[in-house]
Amino acid sequence: MFGKKSVAKQPVKSSKVLPPGKYRMGGEHFKDDAAFIRTAVQDVQRLEAYCGLTTDSRLLDWGCGAGRLAVGVRERFVAEGGRIADYHGVDIQPELIEWADANLAGPGFRFTLLDVANERYNPDGTPERTLGAEPGSVDVFYAYSVFSHMNDDDTPAYLRLIADALSPSGRAFVTCFVEEDVPGWEENPDGYGPLEWKGRLHCTRFARWHFEDHVNGARLAVDRFEYGRETDGQSLYVLRHR
Ligand SMILES: C[S@@+](CC[C@H](N)C(=O)[O-])C[C@H]1O[C@@H](n2cnc3c(N)ncnc32)[C@H](O)[C@@H]1O
Known part of the structure; x- marks a missing residue:
């Protein structure tokens, strides 16, 4: 598939190994x-309780x-x-x-x-988007703190790819920043959340109606919504086919 680089498979080295701190995403939250x-x-x-994993x-x-x-x-x-x-x-x-x-x-x-572009994490990647999954091949899709670093063109496009990738009874567990009564999409909103946002797409925030319009446009439906309890105040959506 375009934009995809294969990485040779290695045996598991240790049953207890953890990524070194410098490779842990999510700021201070996951250093411990x-x-x-x-x-x-x-x-x-x-994922077991909400998505049937x-x-x-x-x-x-x-x-x-x-x-x-x-x-x-x-x-x-x-x-x-x-x-x-x-x-x-x-x-x-x-x-x-x-x-x-x-x-x-x-x-x-x-x-x-996947060598695809994201202004924060891979600015020189290809603009051709992919999830690296065949259509209908995913029972449970997980994207923790990914739509929190995504522009407003990529977001609806990736939601459509998620809909394509999900099996008929599949579920997607995604987190993002959503609020009522804010502009549809904003990058690094001033005074919002616990951090001082720095650099491209450090924090992308959606109006709830706007994100859910993207969800509907992808022919997905909201199965569960939990406001503000994820990392840095993100909200949780569980999505399914409409
Ligand atoms: C805040 S980190 C979250 C990492 C992980 N989900 C976790 O919870 O520990 C966001 C991750 O999304 C990745 N990412 C951003 N855009 C992506 C894209 N289009 N396709 C795949 N990964 C992407 C980044 O490289 C980064 O590792």
């Missing part, structure tokens, strides 16, 4: 090892970073003696995918580098 593992396991449990699922972790969710899947399923049918982590930052592939790939776990 215990918090890193705990949030990952909790997200796997939420099981060991038979095909799980796509879009914007996987160095594989935080993969650590959660490993702790929750593999450490209990099971395995997952397919965990696929994709990201656009080569060093993160290289680390994850060298340290977390193995039976049921794979990582793919």
Whole structure:
């Protein structure tokens, strides 16, 4: 597929290995090892409860970073003696995918580098968008803190790709900044949230109606909405086919 670079699969090096701090996305939140593992396991449990994730699922972790969710899947399923049918982590930052592939790939776990453009993380990537997934091949789609760094052209386009990738009963778990009574889309809004936003797409915030218009335009529906309880005040959406 265009924009996709294959990364050779390596055996799992250690059942307890974690990404080094410099490769952990999400600011200070995930620097602490215990918090890193705990949030990952909790997200796997939420994927089970909200999206029907099981060991038979095909799980796509879009914007996987160095594989935080993969650590959660490993702790929750593999450490209990099971395995997952397919965990696929994709990201656009080569060093993160290289680390994850060298340290977390193995039976049921794979990582793919996508050389697509994002003004913050990969400004020189190709403008041709891809999720690295075949149509209808994803049972559970996870995008934690990815739409929080996305422009207002990419967002509806990627929501349409998510709809294409989801299996008929598939669910997408995504987080983003949404508020009532704000402009449709803004980059690094002044005085918003706990951080001082710096650089392109550090924080992208949507009006709730605007993000949900994009969801509807992609022929997706909102299955669950939880306001403001995710990292830095992001909200959670669970999406399904309409
Ligand atoms: C804030 S980090 C979140 C990492 C991970 N989801 C987590 O929760 O630990 C956002 C990630 O999204 C990735 N990203 C941004 N745009 C992307 C795109 N178009 N396709 C794939 N990954 C993307 C970035 O490279 C970055 O690793």
